[in-house]
Amino acid sequence: MKTWKMKEVVLAVILAVACGVIYLGWSTLWIPISAIVGPVGAGFMFGIWVIASPIVAYIIRKPGAAFIAEVAAAAVELLTGSHFGLSALLVGVFQGIGSEIAFALFGYKRYNLFTLMLSGALAAVFGMLYNIIANGFGYYTLEVFLITLGIHVISGMILGGWLAKVVVDALANTGVLEQYELMKEKRKKDNVNVSGL
Structure with missing residues (x-):
């Protein structure tokens, strides 16, 4: 199992804190939007709450990494x-598990757009699982649940x-991520492509 370097821990903490602050702002924004379009309609906002993982x-x-x-x-x-109180943390645990599974399915070797989007999708599935556990099966009609x-x-x-x-790609273009796995993998691919010419 790959061990974490201190710089990776520090970056993960910084990004998690930044995302947590964004989550709080997004939660505050959710209140008036859900009042206008209803909680189901406001579901389009969901994805921001799982962006830290991917x-x-x-x-x-x-x-x-995704779970943490x-x-x-x-x-x-x-x-x-x-x-949202304590449920903000509890649903985060479930969403983190869902997101982590997406990367585990490919042995932590695929980090392309498909895997990142699968991460968001599975986070949503596990988030809904938490909602069912927390609120009971009677909370949704089948139609509302599926929608x-x-x-x-x-x-x-x-x-x-x-x-x-x-x-992340925009951040990578600035050069601030040069020392992280993302850029190391990219350099390996670039070297393979160049040598294959």
């Missing part, structure tokens, strides 16, 4: 005053997975 996993590329990032970001959201799940999965794929790749 961002950190994509950069660091180590087992546990999501739980840490959820903890920051809770500690900074989320109106909510569908919206969350799509949002998780786009605002969680796809947006995470856009953000």
